[in-house]
Amino acid sequence: MDEVVTAIADPVRRQILTMLHAEPLAAGDIAQRFAISRPAISRHLRVLREGGLVRDELIGRKRIYRLDPGPLAELVDWLTGLVTTDRWERHLDALETEVYRTRRERRSGAPAAHRREHTA
Template identity: 65%
Template sequence: MDDVAAAIADPVRRQILVMLRERPLAAGQIADRFTISRPAVSRHLRVLRESGLVRDTLVGRRRLYELDASRLAGLIEWLDQFAPADDWERRLDALETEVYRTRRERSRQNATDRQQENTA
Protein backbone atom coordinates (compact mmCIF):
# COMPACT_ATOMS: atom_id res chain seq x y z
CA MET A 1 0.00 0.00 0.00
CA ASP A 2 2.87 2.41 0.76
CA ASP A 3 4.32 2.15 -2.75
CA VAL A 4 0.88 2.85 -4.25
CA ALA A 5 0.36 5.85 -1.96
CA ALA A 6 3.82 7.17 -2.85
CA ALA A 7 3.13 6.70 -6.56
CA ILE A 8 -0.12 8.64 -6.52
CA ALA A 9 1.32 11.41 -4.34
CA ASP A 10 2.62 13.19 -7.44
CA PRO A 11 0.07 15.18 -9.50
CA VAL A 12 1.67 14.23 -12.82
CA ARG A 13 1.34 10.54 -12.01
CA ARG A 14 -2.28 11.04 -10.99
CA GLN A 15 -2.93 12.72 -14.35
CA ILE A 16 -1.32 9.78 -16.14
CA LEU A 17 -3.58 7.35 -14.25
CA VAL A 18 -6.63 9.37 -15.30
CA MET A 19 -5.46 9.26 -18.93
CA LEU A 20 -5.01 5.51 -18.79
CA ARG A 21 -8.44 4.96 -17.27
CA GLU A 22 -10.05 5.04 -20.73
CA ARG A 23 -7.60 3.05 -22.84
CA PRO A 24 -3.97 2.02 -23.11
CA LEU A 25 -1.69 4.73 -24.47
CA ALA A 26 1.80 4.78 -25.91
CA ALA A 27 4.48 6.55 -23.91
CA GLY A 28 4.73 9.22 -26.60
CA GLN A 29 0.99 9.90 -26.48
CA ILE A 30 1.24 10.39 -22.74
CA ALA A 31 4.32 12.61 -22.99
CA ASP A 32 2.68 14.79 -25.64
CA ARG A 33 0.04 15.87 -23.12
CA PHE A 34 2.58 17.38 -20.71
CA THR A 35 4.88 20.36 -20.81
CA ILE A 36 7.59 18.45 -18.92
CA SER A 37 10.31 16.58 -20.80
CA ARG A 38 9.85 13.09 -22.20
CA PRO A 39 12.53 11.68 -19.86
CA ALA A 40 10.59 13.14 -16.91
CA VAL A 41 7.40 11.47 -18.12
CA SER A 42 9.36 8.22 -18.54
CA ARG A 43 10.48 8.44 -14.91
CA HIS A 44 6.87 8.93 -13.80
CA LEU A 45 5.80 5.93 -15.88
CA ARG A 46 8.55 3.84 -14.32
CA VAL A 47 7.33 4.72 -10.80
CA LEU A 48 3.78 3.80 -11.77
CA ARG A 49 4.97 0.54 -13.34
CA GLU A 50 7.10 -0.39 -10.32
CA SER A 51 4.17 0.28 -7.98
CA GLY A 52 2.00 -2.02 -10.10
CA LEU A 53 -0.50 0.70 -11.02
CA VAL A 54 0.31 0.40 -14.71
CA ARG A 55 1.68 -2.37 -16.85
CA ASP A 56 3.40 -1.99 -20.16
CA THR A 57 3.35 -4.05 -23.30
CA LEU A 58 5.76 -3.77 -26.20
CA VAL A 59 3.84 -3.57 -29.49
CA GLY A 60 6.32 -3.26 -32.31
CA ARG A 61 8.48 -0.29 -31.43
CA ARG A 62 5.84 1.26 -29.18
CA ARG A 63 5.40 0.63 -25.50
CA LEU A 64 1.75 0.76 -24.50
CA TYR A 65 0.81 1.55 -20.91
CA GLU A 66 -2.37 0.26 -19.31
CA LEU A 67 -3.95 1.00 -15.92
CA ASP A 68 -4.14 -1.77 -13.31
CA ALA A 69 -6.58 -0.26 -10.82
CA SER A 70 -6.66 -3.42 -8.72
CA ARG A 71 -3.56 -2.15 -6.90
CA LEU A 72 -5.66 0.72 -5.50
CA ALA A 73 -7.98 -1.64 -3.61
CA GLY A 74 -5.86 -1.84 -0.46
CA LEU A 75 -5.45 1.92 -0.28
CA ILE A 76 -9.16 2.51 -0.90
CA GLU A 77 -10.06 0.02 1.82
CA TRP A 78 -7.73 1.74 4.26
CA LEU A 79 -9.05 5.22 3.39
CA ASP A 80 -12.66 4.08 3.79
CA GLN A 81 -12.22 3.92 7.54
CA PHE A 82 -12.10 7.72 7.54
CA ALA A 83 -15.24 8.24 5.46
CA PRO A 84 -18.48 8.92 7.35
CA ALA A 85 -21.14 6.25 6.96
CA ASP A 86 -23.57 8.70 5.31
CA ASP A 87 -21.01 9.68 2.69
CA TRP A 88 -22.73 7.84 -0.18
CA GLU A 89 -24.60 10.85 -1.54
CA ARG A 90 -21.37 12.83 -1.85
CA ARG A 91 -19.65 9.88 -3.51
CA LEU A 92 -22.46 9.44 -6.03
CA ASP A 93 -22.37 13.15 -6.85
CA ALA A 94 -18.62 12.91 -7.37
CA LEU A 95 -19.10 9.87 -9.58
CA GLU A 96 -21.68 11.70 -11.69
CA THR A 97 -19.29 14.62 -12.11
CA GLU A 98 -16.50 12.25 -13.08
CA VAL A 99 -18.68 10.48 -15.64
CA TYR A 100 -19.55 13.77 -17.33
CA ARG A 101 -15.91 14.90 -17.28
CA THR A 102 -14.75 11.59 -18.72
CA ARG A 103 -17.31 11.76 -21.52
CA ARG A 104 -16.20 15.30 -22.35
CA GLU A 105 -12.52 14.25 -22.41
CA ARG A 106 -13.30 11.21 -24.53
CA SER A 107 -15.18 13.37 -27.04
CA ARG A 108 -12.27 15.79 -27.23
CA GLN A 109 -9.76 12.96 -27.65
CA ASN A 110 -11.85 11.30 -30.34
CA ALA A 111 -12.06 14.60 -32.21
CA THR A 112 -8.29 15.04 -31.91
CA ASP A 113 -7.68 11.47 -33.09
CA ARG A 114 -9.99 11.97 -36.09
CA GLN A 115 -8.27 15.23 -36.93
CA GLN A 116 -4.85 13.56 -36.79
CA GLU A 117 -6.07 10.70 -38.98
CA ASN A 118 -7.40 13.18 -41.54
CA THR A 119 -4.11 15.07 -41.69
CA ALA A 120 -1.98 11.92 -41.91
Protein backbone atom coordinates in the same frame (compact mmCIF):
# COMPACT_ATOMS: atom_id res chain seq x y z
CA MET B 1 0.36 0.29 0.17
CA ASP B 2 3.28 2.70 0.68
CA GLU B 3 4.41 2.29 -2.94
CA VAL B 4 0.89 3.06 -4.14
CA VAL B 5 0.64 6.17 -1.97
CA THR B 6 4.05 7.33 -3.19
CA ALA B 7 3.02 6.71 -6.79
CA ILE B 8 -0.19 8.74 -6.56
CA ALA B 9 1.37 11.54 -4.50
CA ASP B 10 2.55 13.39 -7.60
CA PRO B 11 -0.03 15.34 -9.65
CA VAL B 12 1.58 14.36 -12.97
CA ARG B 13 1.28 10.68 -12.07
CA ARG B 14 -2.35 11.17 -11.04
CA GLN B 15 -3.02 12.78 -14.42
CA ILE B 16 -1.36 9.84 -16.18
CA LEU B 17 -3.56 7.41 -14.22
CA THR B 18 -6.65 9.40 -15.20
CA MET B 19 -5.59 9.31 -18.86
CA LEU B 20 -4.97 5.57 -18.71
CA HIS B 21 -8.33 5.05 -17.05
CA ALA B 22 -9.91 6.31 -20.27
CA GLU B 23 -7.74 4.22 -22.62
CA PRO B 24 -4.39 2.46 -22.96
CA LEU B 25 -1.76 4.81 -24.38
CA ALA B 26 1.72 4.65 -25.84
CA ALA B 27 4.46 6.31 -23.81
CA GLY B 28 4.95 8.89 -26.58
CA ASP B 29 1.25 9.79 -26.58
CA ILE B 30 1.38 10.30 -22.82
CA ALA B 31 4.50 12.47 -23.09
CA GLN B 32 2.90 14.69 -25.77
CA ARG B 33 0.19 15.73 -23.32
CA PHE B 34 2.65 17.27 -20.86
CA ALA B 35 4.99 20.24 -20.97
CA ILE B 36 7.76 18.25 -19.32
CA SER B 37 10.52 16.19 -20.94
CA ARG B 38 10.07 12.65 -22.19
CA PRO B 39 12.70 11.36 -19.73
CA ALA B 40 10.67 12.92 -16.89
CA ILE B 41 7.53 11.16 -18.16
CA SER B 42 9.51 7.91 -18.37
CA ARG B 43 10.49 8.31 -14.71
CA HIS B 44 6.85 8.92 -13.75
CA LEU B 45 5.79 5.82 -15.68
CA ARG B 46 8.50 3.79 -13.96
CA VAL B 47 7.23 4.86 -10.52
CA LEU B 48 3.67 3.92 -11.54
CA ARG B 49 4.90 0.57 -12.90
CA GLU B 50 6.89 -0.17 -9.73
CA GLY B 51 3.81 0.67 -7.67
CA GLY B 52 1.88 -1.86 -9.75
CA LEU B 53 -0.59 0.77 -10.99
CA VAL B 54 0.26 0.43 -14.67
CA ARG B 55 1.27 -2.45 -16.90
CA ASP B 56 3.25 -2.01 -20.07
CA GLU B 57 3.40 -4.09 -23.18
CA LEU B 58 5.74 -3.74 -26.13
CA ILE B 59 3.72 -3.75 -29.34
CA GLY B 60 5.97 -3.31 -32.35
CA ARG B 61 8.16 -0.36 -31.47
CA LYS B 62 5.67 1.21 -29.05
CA ARG B 63 5.34 0.61 -25.36
CA ILE B 64 1.65 0.66 -24.47
CA TYR B 65 0.61 1.45 -20.90
CA ARG B 66 -2.61 0.27 -19.27
CA LEU B 67 -4.06 1.12 -15.89
CA ASP B 68 -4.07 -1.67 -13.30
CA PRO B 69 -6.32 -0.44 -10.46
CA GLY B 70 -5.83 -3.62 -8.39
CA PRO B 71 -3.17 -2.19 -6.04
CA LEU B 72 -5.52 0.69 -5.21
CA ALA B 73 -7.96 -1.70 -3.49
CA GLU B 74 -6.02 -1.84 -0.21
CA LEU B 75 -5.78 1.96 -0.11
CA VAL B 76 -9.46 2.36 -0.98
CA ASP B 77 -10.44 -0.10 1.78
CA TRP B 78 -8.32 1.78 4.30
CA LEU B 79 -9.72 5.17 3.28
CA THR B 80 -13.28 3.84 3.25
CA GLY B 81 -12.82 2.61 6.79
CA LEU B 82 -11.85 6.10 7.88
CA VAL B 83 -14.75 7.78 6.14
CA THR B 84 -17.37 5.18 7.03
CA THR B 85 -16.53 5.28 10.72
CA ASP B 86 -16.99 9.04 10.82
CA ARG B 87 -20.29 8.87 8.93
CA TRP B 88 -21.66 6.18 11.23
CA GLU B 89 -20.58 8.12 14.30
CA ARG B 90 -22.53 11.15 13.07
CA HIS B 91 -25.60 9.01 12.41
CA LEU B 92 -25.38 7.41 15.83
CA ASP B 93 -24.92 10.82 17.49
CA ALA B 94 -28.04 12.09 15.70
CA LEU B 95 -29.97 8.99 16.80
CA GLU B 96 -28.85 9.53 20.40
CA THR B 97 -30.05 13.15 20.23
CA GLU B 98 -33.46 12.02 18.99
CA VAL B 99 -33.74 9.40 21.74
CA TYR B 100 -33.02 12.02 24.44
CA ARG B 101 -35.46 14.47 22.83
CA THR B 102 -38.21 11.82 22.77
CA ARG B 103 -37.59 10.94 26.42
CA ARG B 104 -37.80 14.63 27.41
CA GLU B 105 -41.04 15.04 25.49
CA ARG B 106 -42.58 11.99 27.16
CA ARG B 107 -41.60 13.25 30.62
CA SER B 108 -43.10 16.68 29.97
CA GLY B 109 -46.29 15.19 28.54
CA ALA B 110 -46.35 17.30 25.36
CA PRO B 111 -44.49 16.94 22.06
CA ALA B 112 -41.85 19.58 21.35
CA ALA B 113 -43.66 20.75 18.20
CA HIS B 114 -46.89 21.28 20.22
CA ARG B 115 -45.01 23.29 22.89
CA ARG B 116 -43.42 25.49 20.21
CA GLU B 117 -46.82 26.32 18.69
CA HIS B 118 -48.13 27.59 22.02
CA THR B 119 -45.06 29.65 22.85
CA ALA B 120 -44.98 31.45 19.48
